[in-house]
Amino acid sequence: MNTISKQESNVKVRTLSMRDAIIEALSEEMERDPSTVLFGEDVGKFGGVFGATKGLHEKFGSRVFDTPIAETTIVAAALGMAITGNVRPIPELQFGDFVGVAFDEVFHKLGKWRWMHGGQMEIPVTLRLPVGIAGGAGPEHSQSPQALFMHGPGLQIVVPSTPYDAKGLLKTAIRENNPVLFFEHKVLYDMKGEVPEGEYLIPFGKADIKREGTDITIIATALQVHTALDAAKTLAKQGVEAEVIDPRTLAPLDMDTILQSVKKTGRVLIVHEEPKTGGSGAEIAARISEHALFDLLAPVKRIGSPDVPIAQSIYLEQFYRPSEQQILDVVSELMEF
Template sequence: MSTDERLITYAEALNEAIREEMEKNEDIILLGEDIGPYGGVFNVTKGLFEKYGADRVIDTPISEAGFAGAGIGAAMTGLKPIVEFMWIDFTFVALDQILNQGAKMAYMSGGQTTVPIVFRTQGGGGRGNAAQHSQSLETIFAHVPGMKVVLPSSPYDAKGLLKTAIRENCPVMFIENKLLYNTKGHVPEEEYTIPFGQANVLIEGEDITIVSISRSVHLSLEAAETLKAEGIHAEVIDLRTLVPLDIESIKDSVKKTNRLIIVHEAAKSFGWGAELAAQISEEVFDYLDAPVYRIGAKDTPIPYNMKLEKEVLPKVEDIVDDIKKSLYMKEGSR
């Protein structure tokens, strides 16, 4: 089997990225809960404690504020920490450290210090983990200047983007998705990285543009396949990163298709989809033949009951329905 045909899981791709970068750079350390001998709740750090030891793979107490602050301090004094938050919901405990200290320190010091740190975490629903373990909070981190925000959708992107994040000289919020860890994809053994701010056009089409990130990309691809059977050809774009945002690729696509639908698992109201819709409306309004549609989770805490959770989170049918509304829009259809 050639290396470009090698299939590994999303979690394995992340593990490889960390392992390879730690091998090259002794300044890289890991901090987080259960990341040592246990290997992380999703096995992303499996085997790293045995290879690199307790000095570089540091199991922390259950104190997100404490180990986030320790990671920021370590980054300011010459190390390259990768700090894992077991669930993105738990970053709320450390928002002062992440957003008031880590994201702002280079600016507030006039560039005298940098904070080369990666905050790894995972978000999203779909497992019946209830309201405090199922949120999609990427907009919060994208809203505060000073931090890059990354959301890979495939094993290939997970490895290439994480390597880029580790080599950055600024804070990066690297957000995975709990339902993607066991998905498999082609990942070459050869060295590669993926630049930030370069969206990936997964399917080319001329009827409508679908823009998404993370697991919602998979829903968008499924919707595009469903519509293809009806003669509707959607262009599907995976943003990969929210900060930096590749707005040019989206504008180019909208100029071709004249329609845009944005899909994210975060709550629809005040989500990053609204920001993207505003930018497109401001910059390429004359190319739009229909309003920009946004699909997101309903504005309610994620239910524990999985039948209710399914109703709250976006579905393929929602994407298909809104695309048809956009294409065959009638007065009052919204």
Template sequence: MRQITMREALNEALHEEMERDESTVLFGEDVAKFGGINKVTQGLYEKYGAPRVYDTPIAEATIVGAAVGMAITGHARPIPELQFGDFASIAFDEIFNKMGKWRFMHGGQMEMPITLRLPVGIAGGAGPEHSQSPQALFMHGPGLQIVVPSTPYDAKGLLKTSIRDNNAVLFFEHKLLYDMKGDVPEEEYLIPFGKADIKREGEDLTIIATALQVQTSLEAAEELSNQGVEAEVIDPRTLAPLDMETILNSVRKTGRVLIVHEESKTGGSGAEIAAQIQEEALFDLEAPIKRIGSPDVPIAQSIHLEQFYRPNAQQIINAVNEIIDVPV
């Protein structure tokens, strides 16, 4: 199977879906002639032209508001992009209330086929307002589907599913994963929402991780294997809907759990996952659930200091050893 980057996988998905459905439109800051600051939208303007691919002013509330208007009137199937996922805060009402709730508030008379692309994560000293991972904020918003891919394969399949869905999707892309290479079939495929993926099987402990931390957890799991500890690594892939069945089956098998994400630890997605595990599988646990997240402080501007903010493989190894050492 060929190997391509996540950037290329996302770009392919956009090309294929825009060719498949002429009502699909893409817009945002610098996404047209420039091809996006992360180069995910390269070639789309040249192929489909200004009516379907165009740049907008720096006005996030307007970008999302326009997408809502297009969707509810049936005018288009919009794919807006915000240059940084942090800027979702500027369009919070349009996302949290309009995208998430209007279909329900109006008795299902309208659809909300919006895929809002949101680059997230620490990368390159971008500072505290351009490096955050705000996924968990939107887990509290009914009506929003939350997608967080960790591989090129997942990114392409999930993006195609997102674009075809008639309900609102927030599609979070970690900036440090854009250059990651992985196997991606040339033939078309879709990945359903609410279906977690077991990235590595193991018997001793379950690691649940998202986005870049899936790769970090896999790195840690290989080192742990050399120490005689076999960790199972699960990527939920979507936080809403959340596949608790796969997670709980793993927890009941291993009896030990570590949850890892780049989001701030307090109130991060791991808190909700941990809560559901203790509700459904408390007596299957042989040790307390542990979580690793980023510290609850603004992300450093310094490219050197920001490395101390993001969880790393050694932290995961240390946490796993602490969990394994808990007497049964």
């Protein structure tokens, strides 16, 4: 729970932005393993359009290089490198929306080739994907397509919400011998939090209880974890104690932690920036209904984005992203059951 575990309580910590935590993770893993390479659109001297690879080209030279704006080629090249057994690639797509351009390479080849070839190859690819609404980028540069790949067997899906989680999960991802889609919300790059100085890894499939509570379980991902925590503070003043859970990985998904919380609280709200229809919350809600129906005191509720393209207008886009007030309104409704 919280940022620093009990085991790390005696370790020195720094306050880092998520951007700096990601850079630190990349740097440490590239120092540790000379087979790692980092490449993508403007990740070299420019340091990435969001600054998340700044200084790595200067440090690692030709192991950090730019590519054309060609997502299919980027992912296909990563796959080719990985199956040689000699390279551990970390490709980045400048905007996660354009993973759709390389959908065949991700959904079919990264996810399935190891199985199709009888396990003769490993596919240690960590595909970094900036996502989310951020400053009027419009409908093709602001999406959160994580749930698309929950339908893709063989793919691991990571969605960090804090600098601590981003570093620990990214280091785990890079060491993985199976493909990982690492989704980074663009607004979170500037968010700061505590990060230990020493080496640490965060295992996949282990949710984090960001706040303990007894009255309702709020399951949230990425930026919405922080919206949920803000709402939980307001709810506490009203006498409602909300438990906030961040799954951290959607595949594998830690249902044990979620179901234990549901059994305790009896009420569930799932919040994410993905579209509500077919979002990751739909799968989580279905599993809760399958395994914890008789623990529920009220229907499982979801808050997601509306099923319309994201507005280009900075003013209008704020109405697309779930808000603290929406959470408060739905919790109030659930507490009446």
